[in-house]
Amino acid sequence: MPQTHPLWLRPSREARLREIFEKELAFVNLDLCLTCGMCASGCPAAGIDGLDPRKFLRLIMFGADEVLLSSQWIWVCTLCDRCRYVCPMNINIARMVYHIRGMVPKEKRPPNLQRSCELQKKVNSTGIPNEDFVWVVNDVLQEARQEPGWEDLKAPIDKKGAEYYLNQNAKEPTVEPEEMVPLWKILHVAGIDWTYSSKWWDGANYCLFTGDPEDWEYTLRKQVETVEELGCKYYINTE
Ligand code: SF4
Ligand code: SF4
Secondary structure (H helix, E strand, O other): OOOOOOHHHOOOOOOHHHHHHHHHOOOOOHHHOOOOOHHHHHOOOOOHHHOOHHHHHHHHHOOOHHHHHOOOHHHHOOOOOHHHHHOOOOOOHHHHHHHHHHHOOHHHOOHHHHHHHHHHHHOOOOOOOHHHHHHHHHHHHHHHOOOOOOOOOOOOEOOOOOOEEEOEOOHHHHHOHHHHHHHHHHHHHOOOOEEEOOOOOEOOOHHHHHOOHHHHHHHHHHHHHHHHHHOOOEEEOOO
16 A cells, blocks of 8 residues: 555556556646536536546545456546646646556457457558549549539548648548548649558547557558658648
């Protein structure tokens, strides 16, 4: 049991999570929590599976690690960070949630989430071949150009030296390809010089939500390398 806590705040059980957070996350000082409930009132996921960010902290404080590790709370939290913005004591609950996710073995994480991350590390989060992405973009573009006034619409891929690099949520070319067109039109009207890439084009970042910094960094680095290869000046992240 950590000796640094005043007697009246000493956790009733082992409180391994509390110890880890206070050691590894320098900005976490759980004793500052006023139990004011501001975090819960602004939380978009409050109530889902009983999630209550204020109770989340209490469970950590009281050493109920196992309750937390086996609850759905860490997965229904969206990591939006809203609770920290409203917290008068700047307590970063999202950072703790992220940390706990990373402690859960991969095989015990929500399977769809983990699968999407694993796919993204190979090609993209839906697993469609890159050739299919290129084909779909060109096919949808041809169709969009049939519309009067949009004959010159463009959807460039691998255009070296384009000013802006645009990534794409993989769901759209996979199941809702026509949803890509409105953004193309906006960029066209604005006169933006942009390009997709034919590889590492997926802007979703499921590896962020699994809680593994290494996986998150890997997918992000691949995107950065792609942008650098193309020589684009700006990165537009649609996710
Ligand atoms: S808003 Fe901050 S101080 Fe208030 S209950 Fe939530 S974590 Fe504690
Ligand atoms: S980070 Fe999680 S707990 Fe905090 S407000 Fe967002 S969903 Fe709620």
